[in-house]
Amino acid sequence: MPLLMHCSDSPRLDAETLLITLLEQPRSYLFAHADELLSPLTLTEFADLIERRLLGEPVAYITGHKEFWSLDLRVSSATLVPRPETELLVEIALQQINVLSATSILDLGTGSGAVALAIASERPECKIIATDISAAALAVARSNAAHFRIKNVEFRTGNWTKPVASDKFQVIVSNPPYVEAGDPVLADLHREPLSALASGTDGLDDIRRLADECRAIIEPGGKLLLEHGSTQEESVADILQEHGWQNPRCFRDLAGLPRVSMAEWEQDPINNQ
Numbered sequence: 001m002p003l004l005m006h007c008s009d010s011p012r013l014d015a016e017t018l019l020i021t022l023l024e025q026p027r028s029y030l031f032a033h034a035d036e037l038l039s040p041l042t043l044t045e046f047a048d049l050i051e052r053r054l055l056g057e058p059v060a061y062i063t064g065h066k067e068f069w070s071l072d073l074r075v076s077s078a079t080l081v082p083r084p085e086t087e088l089l090v091e092i093a094l095q096q097i098n099v100l101s102a103t104s105i106l107d108l109g110t111g112s113g114a115v116a117l118a119i120a121s122e123r124p125e126c127k128i129i130a131t132d133i134s135a136a137a138l139a140v141a142r143s144n145a146a147h148f149r150i151k152n153v154e155f156r157t158g159n160w161t162k163p164v165a166s167d168k169f170q171v172i173v174s175n176p177p178y179v180e181a182g183d184p185v186l187a188d189l190h191r192e193p194l195s196a197l198a199s200g201t202d203g204l205d206d207i208r209r210l211a212d213e214c215r216a217i218i219e220p221g222g223k224l225l226l227e228h229g230s231t232q233e234e235s236v237a238d239i240l241q242e243h244g245w246q247n248p249r250c251f252r253d254l255a256g257l258p259r260v261s262m263a264e265w266e267q268d269p270i271n272n273q
Helices: 011-023 028-032 040-054 059-063 084-095 114-122 135-147 205-216 233-242
Strands: 065-068 071-074 104-108 127-132 153-157 169-174 218-227 246-252 258-265
Touching: 011 028, 011 040, 011 059, 040 059, 059 065, 065 084, 071 114, 071 135, 084 114, 084 169, 084 218, 084 246, 084 258, 104 114, 114 127, 114 135, 114 153, 127 135, 135 153, 205 218, 205 233, 233 246, 233 258
Parallel strands: 104 127, 104 169, 127 153, 169 218
Antiparallel strands: 065 071, 218 258, 246 258
């Protein structure tokens, strides 16, 4: 749809997604009824949705849904829109978790619950705790867990590791904010929560904090997995090593870009004073 070309990389897909949401039909319906005229009321409602998209509102916020790891997740303006590249974080985490083991897993900054619920759906024997500072985001995550009847995830409200200070985990995953505060890309993402996107002048403030705080709650031999920007691979590795994490490795997404770093903790957990 030419009208959406200036605000979207996939204008036709956006328009089709909005229309099938309005019609409450699968995408195949559009091809099977290509010659069918829309009613005046439907046309008006569709025009309203297009206008919202033209004003920069993400399609996922307009429809209230976004697919991630084959889960049709509910999303809202309180959460980030789950990105396809974040599925790599799930993929690498699953490789660290035996299918039948009761591994203890932590998802920090869960948002809509996308990562925690994807892992939980694949590893039902595991116990997962997911935290977020936003109560509104956790309300969305809890509704997603209820919708999919996923019962092995517990949600806790609080800033990073504070809600789990007395727990220990074998695997910790996080998709933290990692955009530089002055990055022009933030203007295109202004509808999404800034606190879930930007992290200081170099985009690494939250990753530094996680590299520090997670030492106190990781089991010896445990793994920390962090999503980050495609230009931050070396900086993240340096941060992890500075905080005592061992063997940092970086994994590339489907576009071939460095996207997820993993490191191990080989010492006894550090007790916070």
